[in-house]
Amino acid sequence: MVNDPIHQFRIHNILGPWNIFGHEIAFTNSNLFMGIIVLVVVGFLLLASSKKSLVPGRVQSVGEMWYSLIHNMVENVLGHEGAPFFPLVFSLFSFVLIANLLGMFPYFFTVTSQVVVTASLAVFVVGLVVVIGIYKHGLGWFKLFVPSGVPLAILPFISLIEVISFLSRPISLGLRLFGNMLAGHIVLKVFAGFVVSLVALGIGGAIGSIAPLFMAVALTALEFLVAFLQAFVFAILTCVYLNDALHTHH
Amino acid sequence: MDANAAKLIGAGIACIGMGGAGIGVGLIFGNFLSGALRNPAAAGAQFTNALIGAALAEGLGIFSLVVALLLLFVS
Numbered sequence: 385m386v387n388d389p390i391h392q393f394r395i396h397n398i399l400g401p402w403n404i405f406g407h408e409i410a411f412t413n414s415n416l417f418m419g420i421i422v423l424v425v426v427g428f429l430l431l432a433s434s435k436k437s438l439v440p441g442r443v444q445s446v447g448e449m450w451y452s453l454i455h456n457m458v459e460n461v462l463g464h465e466g467a468p469f470f471p472l473v474f475s476l477f478s479f480v481l482i483a484n485l486l487g488m489f490p491y492f493f494t495v496t497s498q499v500v501v502t503a504s505l506a507v508f509v510v511g512l513v514v515v516i517g518i519y520k521h522g523l524g525w526f527k528l529f530v531p532s533g534v535p536l537a538i539l540p541f542i543s544l545i546e547v548i549s550f551l552s553r554p555i556s557l558g559l560r561l562f563g564n565m566l567a568g569h570i571v572l573k574v575f576a577g578f579v580v581s582l583v584a585l586g587i588g589g590a591i592g593s594i595a596p597l598f599m600a601v602a603l604t605a606l607e608f609l610v611a612f613l614q615a616f617v618f619a620i621l622t623c624v625y626l627n628d629a630l631h632t633h634h
Numbered sequence: 635m636d637a638n639a640a641k642l643i644g645a646g647i648a649c650i651g652m653g654g655a656g657i658g659v660g661l662i663f664g665n666f667l668s669g670a671l672r673n674p675a676a677a678g679a680q681f682t683n684a685l686i687g688a689a690l691a692e693g694l695g696i697f698s699l700v701v702a703l704l705l706l707f708v709s
Contacts, residue, residue, distance in 0.1 A: 390707070457682065556693040563696030566703070617689040620682060 389573035393497055393566070414501070417493045421486060425478045450478075454619060461623040465630050469623075472512075476505065477619035484565060484611030488604070496614075497565040499558065506558035509622050510550075517629035528628055557621055564614050568607045575600040641705050648702040655695020662687045 400410030432447025440448055454474045458466045480496060487494025495501050517525035529546040530539065575596050582593035666684040670677035 460682070556690075556697075559700055560689060560693040560696050563699050564692075567696075567699055613685070617685060620686060621689065624686065 389570045389577065392569060392573060393494075395498070413493045414495055414498060417483070417486065417495050418501075421479060421482045421495065424482050424486070429478075453616075457620055458623055461620065462627055462630060466623070466626065469626055473619050473622055473626075476509070476622055477615055480505070480561065480618050481612065481615035484615055485608070487565065487569065488607060488611060494565055494569060496561055497569060499562045502562040503554070503558035505618075506554040506561075509557065509625060510554040513625050513629040516626070520629065525629070553625060557618070557625075561614050561618055564610055568603075568610055572600060572603055572607060575603060645702040645705040648698050648705060651698025651701075652695040655692055655698070658691035658694070659688050662691060 395412045395414050397410040397412055398416055401408040402410065428443075429447055429450075432443050432450075435441060435444055437444065451474070454477050455470060458470045458473055462469060483495040483501075486492050487497065517528070529543050529550070531542060531546070534542050578596035579593045579600065582589040582596065585592075662684055666677075666680070669680070
């Protein structure tokens with residue numbers, strides 16, 4: 385059934401599947417769009433930095449805005465120690481942003497609407513926080529879970545809550561992006577479906593279908609905002625979490 | 635009541651949680667705006683903090699959406 389609003393999230397094989405070590409591995413439409421995203425990001429940034437004129441043209445100024453947005457964010461949240469993490473945060477932001485924006489085109493697959501993609505990114509980020517925290521501070525990093533200045537009587541409960549809140553970070557980081565993309569795209573398709581079913585009713589329905597049509601247009605604009613905002617939120621939360629690894633004292 | 639009907643009602647009830655997330659995000663941006671109008675000079679630096687708060691509040695609403703979707707589509 386093609387009118388199903390969930391249909392857009394279906395993964396199908398483009399090449400394969402091949403049987404590799406007992407696993408079925410195939411080149412899917414999700415893989416294809418991930419490759420396209422990387423090509424778009426690299427291609428655009430190469431194009432933006434090819435001229436390097438003192439007065440930037442259109443493409444170059446977009447590239448500079450893109451770069452300085454993330455650069456300022458990393459500077460503000462992480463300080464000078466965060467400079468080595470700028471490439472990571474920039475890559476994450478670029479991947480998520482282009483994935484969200486490409487998903488807005490009709491018939492394009494939204495990579496970030498698959499929970500496996502967003503959850504792997506989130507688990508990678510939080511795993512990196514643990515590794516860097518232990519690498520930088522040794523076992524002293526675990527003081528993160530023992531806030532200073534808390535009365536001894538309630539310290540065990542506070543530590544427990546801190547541990548649980550740390551462990552829920554990869555879940556919330558991954559699910560936020562996934563949920564926003566999934567819900568937004570379902571809502572778009574549901575409103576588009578209203579238009580089709582109303583027009584099918586006849587002339588009265590065609591007049592009535594103007595309202596959901598405008599709603600679909602307005603929601604498309606909202607979805608572009610959400611696409612940018614969620615990529616930005618993903619990047620800034622990555623910075624906030626990395627801040628815990630770099631500076632343990634509260 | 636058969637199990638399927640209970641599932642659908644449960645999915646509907648789970649979506650009430652998103653209303654709470656809506657209240658939370660509204661409070662954050664409303665308070666940010668009222669603070670920003672009192673002291674516009676300090677507003678720009680705090681906008682990212684407002685976004686972090688909104689993202690954290692919204693994430694909890696997304697959890698209830700995911701519960702609803704799990705109820706609907708996971709058999």
